[in-house]
Amino acid sequence: MKRTTVKVTPEEMQELKKLAVVVKNPLLPMSQRRIAKSQYEAIIKFAKHQNRAAVSFL
Numbered sequence: 001m002k003r004t005t006v007k008v009t010p011e012e013m014q015e016l017k018k019l020a021v022v023v024k025n026p027l028l029p030m031s032q033r034r035i036a037k038s039q040y041e042a043i044i045k046f047a048k049h050q051n052r053a054a055v056s057f058l
Helices: 010-024 030-049
Strands: none
Touching: 010 030
């Protein structure tokens, strides 16, 4: 599987770190871990589709 780099903001990175802790914690209920995983994937998908490097001038 090919790894790609996704640019995220510092706020998104903080949220991703919090969600990763929840996903990896086996003491939490599976439903809570699944919700955290879907939120994690949604943030990555959103960041991937943002054109953060491009700046447009009129």
